[in-house]
Every structure is written in structure tokens, then in C-alpha cells.
Amino acid sequence: MARVLELDSSSRTAGFSSLLAPSRGYDYKYLEKIQSLSLVSSGGSSSSSSGTARSNEYGGSMSGSESSGSHHRYYVPSSFLRAGFEVLCVRDITKQMVRDGFVLNLMGEYSRTPGGCPPVLERWFSELDVGWVLLRSSAAREKELDDEGGGGLGDLARRWMRGYAVMVHALAATSTTRVRPLKLQTVAVELASDQLQDDDLRFARFAEASVSRMLAFAAALAACNTWRCPMDKLLHLMQLHSCIPDQSGILMTSLEQEAGRLVDSEEMQSLFNKMDHVVSSTGGNLATAIWRMAKKAEAVTPVLSGYTDSWETFPRNAEIHEVTRLIVKYARLFWENQSVLENILCSYYSNDEPEDHQTQYLTTLIVQMITNLERHLEKKSESFSDSSLRYMFLLNNSYFIHDQFLATTYSLAWKAIIKNYEQYQESYMLLSWEHVLYCLHDKMPLWFPKYSSPLARFDSEFQKTCRHQKMWKVPCPKLRKTLREDIIGKVIAGLKKYLQDHPEQEKCCSDHQDIKDMVNELFEG
Structure with missing residues (x-):
């Protein structure tokens, strides 16, 4: 069958309405191309993880509902299509749709059916790989797919953003090119003013019906509570919040021009206002959902309520808590x-x-969230019977926050948080190793034999402390190395000072290399 640009002489004189005839039997193949659109990072290349995410998380794992979302791709939205899809590929697909007259034919079928023909929209949405939007209520469909697994709501959100990007580009391209082909024909075509108005209204009706049904999914997603991992929901809501205004603006510009030509048409103004309202209200619903989730994360306590079992059964070891990884x-x-x-x-x-103050809102939110987390950790750690182990736990968790996030996004606002792990390290060193050096002085613990030599007491307490802490784990290699160096430096420096004051005791002193070897066996777990 001849395509839209290959018009015969009768169609050239029949006006724009002839372009709306259905193309029976034409096999459109856009679905595979749309499904092949690749995700891109902010740098424009395909990526499976975010640019700032650290590859090494010390081998830790999440449990419970958090682990279900750990495999998802966290990427920074691209500068053009913030949904993360290559804009050139989207344009190639929409250009093909325009050349094939695909959207025009759908508009024709839609305009000839009272109330809008669901099969036409089903065909349209199915080709965009979002046919499930029309199948039933979005919330019910989302829950069903989430229960089935296999990507669930995250997969739906990605497919929706991809389909919406192609939809608005195709509609906008159709709007700007649907009259132009007639002007290029050798046979002059003059369209009556009322015919142009009818054509504009047909386009606006079809565009409004398409966009409204698509955005109903985004609104339902904002209200949906079936997500297994709230952080996944927050990610996709933010992506949708970026995608909708960016993509909708392309189409709204075309519709605004249509409305400008039909300033006396109440229906055109109504259609334009309806689309403008649904776009803004959907964006508002997404923003509200994002705000609420962000504030819950900032408070930490609501987030922890979803991890009651793991939080209440607080571990009695020094390792990094899964809640720390989550925050x-x-x-x-x-x-x-x-x-x-x-x-x-x-x-x-x-x-x-002032504008410079407004840009600090996000930094303030993150600082408060981490501060709240550390307060929770400190409160929970009070149940540790061993004070040294308590500070080792706080040090591990605080250092993890610094190493995995703060070190990659350095800001003056993080200074207060960085000080925390330094204070924890100081407290650990004081509680764990200061009493070893006390053995070299007059102030001795009561449990030591009264007439034992200072070096004997030092050696005994040093070995006892090493045995006690040997199975404690410091997951971060960098922190583990730093702690060992600090312990060796502190212990050997104290021992050397004692020997300077008591040179006659040097022959009874433990070998420095033996001290280093014992310390270097610590914190492997």
C-alpha cells in the first residue's frame, strides 16, 4: 500500500482528511526498535550503575526486603532524555512513524469512532510497549507484576518512560509535518479553513486521549504502596518526575500553536487546558510522593520500621550494620x-x-539523615558490654559512610560528619590500648601481681588485648591498615619511651617485630 508521502492525485485534492484513512494490512515494526533503546548514563554511554557509586562495599550484603532491590541499576539521568534513553534513537523511530503515516492513520480511526476506539489506543500503546497501561487499573496491574517478580514495577517504570518519550516525540513530529507534505506536491492543494480546524481538533483529541491515559499510570505509581523496596520506588519516581515535564513540553508547544490558530474554538482551548492540567497535576503528585519519601529517609526512624527484625536483634559484633548500608x-x-x-x-x-541558600536544601537533608542514623547507632551501641567493641562498631559504620559516600562528594557541609569517625577512632584507641601502656608506669590495674615487673605486665596485657580483639572485623582495608599502624605506633612509642628511662630493662623487652606481627593479625574477622 502506498505510504502517506506517496499520494495519488485524488488524495491530493481531498484535503487532510484523506490522510486519516486506515492503512489496512501495513505491517509496522516499531516495537522491537523501541524495546532495544538502551539506557545511558549522564556521560551518554550505556551504563549499569551510577557514576558515583563505589564498586567495593567491603563484601557486605543486604537482607530482607533491601536485598531485593540491590541489583537494580542506579544511574544519573541523561541531560536530554532524563529517563535515560538515547535521544537520537528516539528521533529515528519517530521519523519512521511520520514517514509511514502511522500516527495519522491511528488518528483517523480514532476520529471516526464515537467516544474514541479502545482498539486503536491498544494498537498505539502496544506498539509503544506499554499496552498494559490500558488493560486494567494501573495499581492492580502493578501489584500483579510486582508479585510475579522479573523486574516488577521497576521494569514497568522504565518501559513507561521509554514509551512516553517515543509517544510525545511522534505526536509532536506528526503535528509539525502533517500539512507540509501537501505543500510539496506538484498539484496545488488548498484546504478550507474549517477543514484545517477539524484536522487540528482531531489531532488535539487524539493527543489528549493518549497523554491522559499514559499519565494515569504515573499518578497511580506515585500512590502505589506495593513496592518491595521503597528506595527503588523513590528512584523511579524521580526519573518520572524528570521525564514528564521534559517530554511533555515538546508536545505542549505544538498544541499551544494549534490553540493559537483556533483562538475561538472552546473545544481546542479545553483540550489544551486538560492536557496542561494533567501534566502539571501528575508532576505535583510525583513531587509530593518524592517529598514524603525523602523526609522519611531523612528521619531514618520510619525507614528502620521496615527493618524491625534486623534492627531489634542488634548484632554484638563490630561489623557494618545493614541499615548503614541502606542509608x-x-x-x-x-x-x-x-x-x-x-x-x-x-x-x-x-x-x-536567596537562591544560594535554596541550593543547600539537599545537602542539609543528607547531613540530617546521616546525623540521625549515627544517633540511632550510638543509642543502640550502648547495649555493648565491651566499650572497645562498641567504639569499633561505631568507627566501622561511620567510616563506611565517609568512605562510600562523603569521600566521593566532598563538601564543607560534610566536615561535622567526618569528625565523628575521628572521635570514634580516638575513643577506641584510648579504651583499648592506653591501659596496655599503663602497665609500664606506677598506676597499675588492681588485678596485676604486686611485685611483677612493668615489662612483664606490659607483655601480658598486650597479648591479652590482641587475643581478645583478633576476631573483631574491620571490613575496610584502608581503615584496617590505618588502625594497625596507629596501634603499632602507639605501643612501640610508649615502649621506647619506657626503655629510654629504664635502659637496664632493654634486654627483657619483647622484640618490636613480634609486636608488629601480632597487631598485623588483628581485624581480619
């Missing part, structure tokens, strides 16, 4: 979607503040 992932997610969150946060705070 660090939230901090990364916030930072990687900085522009989205700052816009939302600014809308909830006073607009009277």
Missing part, C-alpha cells in the same frame, strides 16, 4: 538526582530565601 544508598540516590530533589525541596520551602 548510604539513599544518600547516593539523593546526590545523583540532585537537580530533581533540589527543585522539589525548593518548592516546599520559602521562595523568599
Whole structure:
């Protein structure tokens, strides 16, 4: 069958309405191309993880509902299609749709069916790989797919963003090119004013029906509570919040031009206003959901409520708690979607503040979130019977926050948080090793034999402390190395000072290499 640009003489004189005839039997093949659209990072290349995410998390693992989302791809949205899809590939697909007259034919079928023909929209949405949007209520469908696994809601969100990007580009391209082919024909074609108005209205009706049904999914996603991992939901809500205004603006510009030509048409103005309202209200619903989830993460306590078992059965070891890993992932997610969150946060705070103050909202939120986490960890760690182990636990967790997030996003605002792990390290060194050096002086613990030599007491207490802490684990290699060096430096420096004051005792002193060897066996777990 001849395509739209290959018009015969009768169609040239029949006006734009002839282009709306259905193309029976034409086999459109856009679905495979749309499904092959690749995700891109902020740098424009295909990526499976975010640019700032650290590859080494000390071999830790999450349990419970958090582990279900650990495999998802956390990437920074691209500069053009913030949904993360190559814009050139989207344009190639939409150009093909225009050349084939695909959207025009759908518009024709839609306009000839009272109330809009569901099969036409099903065909349209199925070709965009979002046919499930029309199958039933979005919330019910989301829950069903989430229960089935296999990507669940995250997969739906990615497919939706991809389909929406292609949809608005195809509609906008159709709007700008649908009259132009007629002007290029050798046979002059003059369309009556009322025919042009009818054509504009047909386009606006079809565009409004398509966009409204698509955005209903995004609104349902914002209200949906079936996510297994809330952080996954927050990620995809932020992506949708970026995608909708960016992509909708392309189409709304075309519709605004249509409305400008039909200033006397109440229906055209109504269609334009309906689309403008659904776009803004959907964005508002997403922003509200994102705001609420971000504030819950900031408070930490609501987040911990989902990890009651693991949080209440607090471990009695020095390792990094899974909740710490979770909050660090939230901090990364916030930072990687900085522009989205700052816009939302600014809308909830006073607009009277200077612009440079408004850009600090996100930093303040992250600092408060980490501060709240550390307060929770400190409170829970009070149940440790061993004070040295308690500070080792706090040091491991605080250093993990610094190493996995703060070190990659350095800001003056992080200084207060960085000081915490330094204080924990100082407290650990004081409690664990200062009493070893006391053995070399007059102030001795009561349990030592009264007439034992200072060096004997020193050697006994040093070995006892090493045996006690040998199975404690410091997951971070860098921190483990630093602690060993600090312990060796502190112990050997104290021993050397004692020997300077008591040179006659040097022959009774333990070999320095033996001390180093014992310390270097610590913290492997």
C-alpha cells in the first residue's frame, strides 16, 4: 500500500482528511526498535550503575526486603532524555512513524469512532510497549507484576518512560509535518479553513486521549504502596518526575500553536487546558510522593520500621550494620538526582530565601539523615558490654559512610560528619590500648601481681588485648591498615619511651617485630 508521502492525485485534492484513512494490512515494526533503546548514563554511554557509586562495599550484603532491590541499576539521568534513553534513537523511530503515516492513520480511526476506539489506543500503546497501561487499573496491574517478580514495577517504570518519550516525540513530529507534505506536491492543494480546524481538533483529541491515559499510570505509581523496596520506588519516581515535564513540553508547544490558530474554538482551548492540567497535576503528585519519601529517609526512624527484625536483634559484633548500608544508598540516590530533589525541596520551602541558600536544601537533608542514623547507632551501641567493641562498631559504620559516600562528594557541609569517625577512632584507641601502656608506669590495674615487673605486665596485657580483639572485623582495608599502624605506633612509642628511662630493662623487652606481627593479625574477622 502506498505510504502517506506517496499520494495519488485524488488524495491530493481531498484535503487532510484523506490522510486519516486506515492503512489496512501495513505491517509496522516499531516495537522491537523501541524495546532495544538502551539506557545511558549522564556521560551518554550505556551504563549499569551510577557514576558515583563505589564498586567495593567491603563484601557486605543486604537482607530482607533491601536485598531485593540491590541489583537494580542506579544511574544519573541523561541531560536530554532524563529517563535515560538515547535521544537520537528516539528521533529515528519517530521519523519512521511520520514517514509511514502511522500516527495519522491511528488518528483517523480514532476520529471516526464515537467516544474514541479502545482498539486503536491498544494498537498505539502496544506498539509503544506499554499496552498494559490500558488493560486494567494501573495499581492492580502493578501489584500483579510486582508479585510475579522479573523486574516488577521497576521494569514497568522504565518501559513507561521509554514509551512516553517515543509517544510525545511522534505526536509532536506528526503535528509539525502533517500539512507540509501537501505543500510539496506538484498539484496545488488548498484546504478550507474549517477543514484545517477539524484536522487540528482531531489531532488535539487524539493527543489528549493518549497523554491522559499514559499519565494515569504515573499518578497511580506515585500512590502505589506495593513496592518491595521503597528506595527503588523513590528512584523511579524521580526519573518520572524528570521525564514528564521534559517530554511533555515538546508536545505542549505544538498544541499551544494549534490553540493559537483556533483562538475561538472552546473545544481546542479545553483540550489544551486538560492536557496542561494533567501534566502539571501528575508532576505535583510525583513531587509530593518524592517529598514524603525523602523526609522519611531523612528521619531514618520510619525507614528502620521496615527493618524491625534486623534492627531489634542488634548484632554484638563490630561489623557494618545493614541499615548503614541502606542509608548510604539513599544518600547516593539523593546526590545523583540532585537537580530533581533540589527543585522539589525548593518548592516546599520559602521562595523568599536567596537562591544560594535554596541550593543547600539537599545537602542539609543528607547531613540530617546521616546525623540521625549515627544517633540511632550510638543509642543502640550502648547495649555493648565491651566499650572497645562498641567504639569499633561505631568507627566501622561511620567510616563506611565517609568512605562510600562523603569521600566521593566532598563538601564543607560534610566536615561535622567526618569528625565523628575521628572521635570514634580516638575513643577506641584510648579504651583499648592506653591501659596496655599503663602497665609500664606506677598506676597499675588492681588485678596485676604486686611485685611483677612493668615489662612483664606490659607483655601480658598486650597479648591479652590482641587475643581478645583478633576476631573483631574491620571490613575496610584502608581503615584496617590505618588502625594497625596507629596501634603499632602507639605501643612501640610508649615502649621506647619506657626503655629510654629504664635502659637496664632493654634486654627483657619483647622484640618490636613480634609486636608488629601480632597487631598485623588483628581485624581480619
